Amino acid sequence: MLRNGATRFARSIVAPTTRPFVPAPRAAPAHQWATQFGSMASKRPQTAQLARITPIRSSLSRRNLTEDQKKAEDRYAHEKLVPTPETVSTTSSIHPFMSEQGVETPQNNDVDMMAGVKSDIETIKETFSLKEVPIEAYYMGLAGTIPYLGTSLATVLCAYEINHSVGGQGNILSEHTATHLLHLLEPIQIGYGASIISFLGAIHWGLEWAKYGGVHGYPRYAIGVFAPMAGWSATLMPIEYALITQFMSFVGLYFIDTRAALKGWTPPWYREYRFILTFIVGVSIVVSLIGRGEVSSKVGRMPGATDRIKALREGSQDQLEDEEEARIAAKKDAAASDDRDEH
Template identity: 60%
Template sequence: MLRSGSAASLTRSSFRYVSSPISRRTSTLTGVSRLRPLVQRNLVPQKPSGLALVLRQPLSTSLQRYAGPYDHPNYEREKEVGQRKLVAVPEEVSDTSSVHEVFHEKGVEEEEKDEDMLAGVKADFITIKETFALKEVPREALVIGLAGVLPYLATSLSTVYLAFDINHVGADGSNFFFSQPTAEALLHIIEPLQIGYGAVILSFLGAIHWGLEWAKYGGEHGYRRYAYGVVAPAVAWPTILFPVEYALISQFCAFTFLYFADANAVVNGWAPHWYSTYRFVLTFIVGASIVATLIGRGQIADQINRLPSPADRVKQLRDIQYQAAEEEERAKRARIIAEGEGEEDEDEDDGDEEE
């Protein structure tokens, strides 16, 4: 016989009450008074829970709130689609195209594509090609800029060739076009030209920012933009007083620093968007020329006489002036001494005549 939860609890409560030794000592009235609230609680109908209400409702009513747009099919649309004739595509449909194989993820195993081992190199080459393409740079600026760095490149190549010629003469005792004294003399002429022309280029690159400020490109920035045109020549022109190696290294650092300054100006909107790429190409040519000159000169550093630098010439000029001043002072003292001796001789002659 099945019992409900209320009947079972009532039976257990009655059994505990009867079997308890305390209940045997109490009166029957006390036991009845204790059982009355429990019986009333189990016999009074209670409010059913929400789950019970749902279970008592029909299934269609219970699932109505879960209904979606696909629970109301469009029979006319389905009939129209069902009347269409399927198109046969034999080249795409086969007996295995719709069959899922057991040990494969896909129905038909795809052929593995060969990996291109040079894909990274090709991507780098394309990037370099696009960088040096300079499609967005105005043609006039590109032509004049390249023409401006050609003399610098020519001096560098001349230095490399003369260094090779001098080195070849020292090793084999023969030369191609110039003898060693002639090549050394030409080298001493070309090196100051390269350093001086580098100072001119640096000054011009700084002056470009003055023009951009006057044109108010990207707004007015005042002293911050004018500083480019002041610092560049202030760093460039003192390098002509340095020895050749130190001058070239200093100019290389100046070109590199100025390139990063120009790139920062492009980022800030102070210069056209193509200017950083344009400056990169020109700086690359100039930097490569400086490196080539340093390498060529390093090959013959111990085979040529060191050309006096402008600082040495200034020092030599000061020494000459100091020596000339000393000689003039000696001549002046000698003349004064001679004049004094002449006066003494005249005084002696006058004394003899008086006697």
């Protein structure tokens, strides 16, 4: 029976052609990845062709070397290795990460965090050592600060006895005795301070006469003039203002002496010498001010030189008035007696 093309076309639509079954590709087993000569290995074996190229490559690289490099290689090739058993240890085969084997590694010391403090301490030691100061001047200068220290400690003692006295009696001194002693210390401390300030100024006169550091004339003489003016003017002030004035005078003279030492007007050691003495005197004055401040409301102020001058002036005027009144009264009495005689 014959079939035309239309019939075959219809059959192809009704019954589609089936495709043959193709299985999915399987993944390579895990052991194949680890094998050295497998197709899936991460490292393939070197072929014989590459092995034959390696000597050629090394010879070509050797042709590019200079003569000096070739000589160095020959020298290294014929150099005899020297045994160093002292470098052999349990860790000699381990290459250090931050250094070389057999080479002495410099010690990496940690940063000293106290270096600044140690430097300051050494500076203080050098300042207070006074190695260059003549021993005679050193001892005499320290002895000159004893009166200042004594009056300052006595002021603190008197202030303590006044504040802690019970019924007028203290531990060592009575309140009346401590008050009287406190008034007695005022002219001693102020007068001694004025004398020391004058002496510090007079030193520059002696250096000028000795022509130490050259002849400087009026600038150096002026130091010896203004120093006693500042020191003795404090004797006319109340005790608190007098102590503050002398403290400023000592500090100002120390600054002047420091500048003079830098200019070569004084010996090099004079600056450190003056620092020690000024430090002791300054501390003594501050202690005296603190002690007097503790009893300022309990102890009356002792009359100063200005008060005495004012009292003397007023007393003289009152005395003149009394004398004038006495003369007038005497004249009246004389006139009255004459009238009685005439009658």
